[in-house]
Amino acid sequence: MPYNDNKPILKYKRPSKLQISMIRDDQAGMCGICRQPLSKDSRYVVVDHCHDTNWIRGLLCISCKTGLGMFKDKIWLLKQAIEYLEHANPKHPSQQGRSKVGKYHTYR
Numbered sequence: 001m002p003y004n005d006n007k008p009i010l011k012y013k014r015p016s017k018l019q020i021s022m023i024r025d026d027q028a029g030m031c032g033i034c035r036q037p038l039s040k041d042s043r044y045v046v047v048d049h050c051h052d053t054n055w056i057r058g059l060l061c062i063s064c065k066t067g068l069g070m071f072k073d074k075i076w077l078l079k080q081a082i083e084y085l086e087h088a089n090p091k092h093p094s095q096q097g098r099s100k101v102g103k104y105h106t107y108r
């Protein structure tokens with residue numbers, strides 16, 4: 001069995017259609033990040049999972065999954081990106097419509 005840091009590498013097992021349907025219901029049919037409706041076409045929905053534990057984190061749209069991948073699933077890197085955007089240009093139109101995060105969310 002291959003090992004990585006003395007930890008066995010577990011093979012990721014794709015969940016069943018029923019499991020995916022249950023996760024979709026848990027997320028009210030929305031992407032776990034952007035909260036936009038997930039496509040009914042499964043080719044455009046990604047089962048996101050932790051590569052270390054193989055735990056399923058949720059269902060994401062392609063854009064959000066790609067975004068996580070570009071940041072290598074690193075929370076600290078994503079936080080730095082948020083901080084960078086908030087401080088780089090808080091009145092930029094792309095900052096409109098944000099909710100819950102950031103001190104500039106009241107900008108209109």
Ligand SMILES: [Zn+2]
Pocket residue numbers: 031032033034035036060061062063064065
């Ligand atoms: Zn999304």
